[in-house]
Amino acid sequence: MSAPSDNRVEFRGVKLKFGDKVVLDGVDFSVAAQEVLVILGLSGGGKSTLLNILLGLLKPDAGAVLFKGEDMTTLPRPQLNRARTRMGMVYQTAALLSSMTVRENIALPLRELTEKNAGEIADIVDQKLALVDLAEAGDKLPSELSGGMQKRAGLARALALDPELVLFDEPSAGLDPINGKLIDDLIIRLRERQQVTSIVVTHEMDSAFAVATRMAFLHEGKIILDAAPDAFLTSDIPIVRKFLSVYSNREAHRA
Numbered sequence: 188m189s190a191p192s193d194n195r196v197e198f199r200g201v202k203l204k205f206g207d208k209v210v211l212d213g214v215d216f217s218v219a220a221q222e223v224l225v226i227l228g229l230s231g232g233g234k235s236t237l238l239n240i241l242l243g244l245l246k247p248d249a250g251a252v253l254f255k256g257e258d259m260t261t262l263p264r265p266q267l268n269r270a271r272t273r274m275g276m277v278y279q280t281a282a283l284l285s286s287m288t289v290r291e292n293i294a295l296p297l298r299e300l301t302e303k304n305a306g307e308i309a310d311i312v313d314q315k316l317a318l319v320d321l322a323e324a325g326d327k328l329p330s331e332l333s334g335g336m337q338k339r340a341g342l343a344r345a346l347a348l349d350p351e352l353v354l355f356d357e358p359s360a361g362l363d364p365i366n367g368k369l370i371d372d373l374i375i376r377l378r379e380r381q382q383v384t385s386i387v388v389t390h391e392m393d394s395a396f397a398v399a400t401r402m403a404f405l406h407e408g409k410i411i412l413d414a415a416p417d418a419f420l421t422s423d424i425p426i427v428r429k430f431l432s433v434y435s436n437r438e439a440h441r442a
């Protein structure tokens with residue numbers, strides 16, 4: 188047994204292959220309570236895979252993935268399901284159920300996983316709809332919403348159970364700047380007002396720097412830089428420099 192820690196999340200030596208392809212080659216990082224860790228990396232590098240492992244949806248070939256000290260890779264099903272109710276996931280695609288209204292989509296985890304009555308559930312759904320600025324859209328089907336609205340509905344669903352940890356996979360990809368900022372502000376607000384811990388995967392650098400308390404760069408199966416956001420702007424690791432150069436150039440123009 189290792190020493191107990193305050194970390195909400197810990198990846199220790201996590202390895203995963205799909206067929207012959209090594210996707211994760213010994214991933215180590217941790218996330219303390221109330222941090223917003225932004226994970227950066229090239230497309231196809233394994234970021235969504237990391238989130239799926241943390242949710243217990245994918246089993247790694249090796250390593251441990253602790254959520255509040257419990258190893259999600261070995262936890263028996265009932266405890267795994269209980270741990271999952273403490274996490275919210277905002278999927279890269281909104282992943283709403285198409286035959287249900289937005290309201291029903293958000294209510295689903297509350298109906299399935301809590302003892303709350305219909306009135307209590309309706310109140311929570313209203314509150315979450317308002318939080319993502321979708322108060323008017325509750326009775327629509329996902330297909331009647333724009334992509335950005337679907338994304339916000341997915342976020343409302345992820346927050347339905349008031350999770351302690353929220354995983355965001357590209358939360359602002361494809362959104363206009365106003366909707367993107369709405370989501371950034373929500374991530375910041377969740378941390379400041381509700382002590383939520385978050386892991387955010389994003390390629391949007393403005394958003395990354397707006398929300399991150401720390402950043403980690405996943406490359407060729409490993410975390411090659413794990414540091415405060417400022418350290419990313421001054422890093423001399425070639426791939427990190429290249430990744431951030433577009434953003435840094437733009438910042439320089441603004442200065």
Ligand SMILES: Nc1ncnc2c1ncn2[C@@H]1O[C@H](COP(=O)(O)OP(=O)(O)OP(=O)(O)O)[C@@H](O)[C@H]1O
Pocket residue numbers: 205210228229230231232233234235236237279
């Ligand atoms: N279920 C799966 N079966 C086989 N290969 C997979 C599976 N899921 C992901 N992969 C492969 O694993 C690698 C990592 O995929 P992943 O979706 O985690 O990347 P990502 O970093 O999230 O990329 P993006 O930024 O484009 O979303 C890719 O090569 C992908 O093709």
Ligand SMILES: [Mg+2]
Pocket residue numbers: 234235236279356
């Ligand atoms: Mg992905």
